[in-house]
Amino acid sequence: MNYCSNCGSNALKFSIPEGDHLPRFICSKCHSIHYQNPRMIVGCIIENEKGEIMLCKRGIEPRLGFWNLPCGFLENNETVEDGAIREVFEETGAKVQLGKLHSIYNLVKAQQVYLIFQAKMQDDHYQTTPESTAIEFFPLNEIPWDQIAFSSNSHAIEHLIQKRKGLAEGLSIGSYQNQN
Numbered sequence: 038m039n040y041c042s043n044c045g046s047n048a049l050k051f052s053i054p055e056g057d058h059l060p061r062f063i064c065s066k067c068h069s070i071h072y073q074n075p076r077m078i079v080g081c082i083i084e085n086e087k088g089e090i091m092l093c094k095r096g097i098e099p100r101l102g103f104w105n106l107p108c109g110f111l112e113n114n115e116t117v118e119d120g121a122i123r124e125v126f127e128e129t130g131a132k133v134q135l136g137k138l139h140s141i142y143n144l145v146k147a148q149q150v151y152l153i154f155q156a157k158m159q160d161d162h163y164q165t166t167p168e169s170t171a172i173e174f175f176p177l178n179e180i181p182w183d184q185i186a187f188s189s190n191s192h193a194i195e196h197l198i199q200k201r202k203g204l205a206e207g208l209s210i211g212s213y214q215n216q217n
């Protein structure tokens with residue numbers, strides 16, 4: 038952070054406010070304290086009648102050309118459920134019915150938390166978009182593991198495989214300490 042988003046001053050210092058325990062950007066002019074917190078990414082693991090899951094080929098950086106579950110940043114004034122449905126629609130044109138929360142994944146160093154819901158298509162429609170240059174349903178034994186964009190996605194897919202085998206149930210919570 039270089040400028041105060043409240044007054045525009047560049048007189049920022051990074052130090053621990055009184056009574057706090059972590060350093061924050063503090064404006065020396067207007068005394069605003071700028072708290073920075075993790076961002077939330079919401080999305081879906083969408084299963085069709087054959088038990089295959091939808092993956093989208095990323096048309097944007099980072100990880101351009103890698104496969105991803107449809108997901109994206111939660112907006113302000115939006116529930117996580119609505120955000121997950123919206124992200125799927127924006128990336129694939131598909132309308133989904135949400136099921137249960139499937140996985141939570143902490144990307145600790147990247148300051149992100151993923152929430153992935155189980156979902157089913159409301160109808161057969163989907164289409165490529167600038168964000169998703171290809172969309173395919175993959176059987177769980179044909180997942181292109183070395184081309185999955187993010188560890189958060191691998192975690193969600195692996196949990197579904199474990200559930201199908203009867204080795205896991207409910208919600209899986211995972212975490213990764215490095216960037217992706």
Ligand SMILES: [Zn+2]
Nearest residue numbers: 041044064067
């Ligand atoms: Zn300021």
